Amino acid sequence: MRIKICGITQPEQGKTIASLGATALGFMCVPSSPRYVNVEQIRAVVEQLPENVDKIGVFANASLEEIKQTVLDSGLTGAQLHGDESPEFVLQLREYLPDVEILKALRIRGTEDLEKVSSYTNYVDTVLLDAYHPQQLGGTGITLDWAMLEQFSPGCPWFLAGGLTPDNILDALNQVHPNGIDLSSGVERAPGDKDLDKVAKLFEKLKVVSS
Ligand SMILES: O=C(O)c1ccccc1NCC(=O)[C@H](O)[C@H](O)COP(=O)(O)O
Numbered sequence: 001m002r003i004k005i006c007g008i009t010q011p012e013q014g015k016t017i018a019s020l021g022a023t024a025l026g027f028m029c030v031p032s033s034p035r036y037v038n039v040e041q042i043r044a045v046v047e048q049l050p051e052n053v054d055k056i057g058v059f060a061n062a063s064l065e066e067i068k069q070t071v072l073d074s075g076l077t078g079a080q081l082h083g084d085e086s087p088e089f090v091l092q093l094r095e096y097l098p099d100v101e102i103l104k105a106l107r108i109r110g111t112e113d114l115e116k117v118s119s120y121t122n123y124v125d126t127v128l129l130d131a132y133h134p135q136q137l138g139g140t141g142i143t144l145d146w147a148m149l150e151q152f153s154p155g156c157p158w159f160l161a162g163g164l165t166p167d168n169i170l171d172a173l174n175q176v177h178p179n180g181i182d183l184s185s186g187v188e189r190a191p192g193d194k195d196l197d198k199v200a201k202l203f204e205k206l207k208v209v210s211s
Pocket residue numbers: 006007026028030033034035058060082130137138139140141142161162163164182183184185186
């Protein structure tokens with residue numbers, strides 16, 4: 001299972017989290033995020049990471065040009081679209097960045113939002129389901145209704161996000177069967193400052209899943 005820790009801002013924390021077992025790290029390229037990092041800050045972390053760790057930039061309603069430039073200048077291997085990007089936009093981004101993983105995040109309020117997923121599955125590499133909040137795009141700490149996702153199987157790889165913590169991760173994975181998980185505020189001391197003890201606890205808990 002892929003394990004993505006999002007909202008990395010500090011090179012040493014990124015390096016440690018990768019060494020603890022994260023398969024992907026996420027970088028907030030959304031200027032309004034309290035976890036925002038610019039190209040130089042992302043590059044400083046990326047340079048410390050092993051090649052086999054995915055480096056995902058998180059964007060929301062950014063232009064094709066901005067995403068392309070940020071990805072190429074920072075050494076990112078993936079772009080996560082966390083705004084209102086359409087399937088057509090995803091297709092255009094694919095032409096701009098053919099070798100980069102494209103993830104589409106969808107914020108889920110109820111079953112009607114799950115129906116939107118199928119319009120993206122032919123265009124993206126991965127879908128990410130996150131919680132809905134009226135004012136915040138992500139990093140909310142709100143959990144999804146896992147019961148609603150028990151049978152969810154979109155036809156492409158998918159990540160579960162939204163309010164996951166070391167304390168609830170096993171309950172979530174008992175109910176839901178994603179290809180990956182994504183955590184941010186559940187392993188933080190403050191926005192952008194990861195709590196390495198919580199990250200270590202997460203990987204300790206996950207040992208029972210992978211064994
Ligand atoms: O985390 C943010 O600050 C953020 C801001 C704007 C758009 C997306 C954002 N985060 C996206 C993520 O992938 C988070 O990891 C995801 O929302 C889960 O967050 P959390 O509920 O805190 O685990």
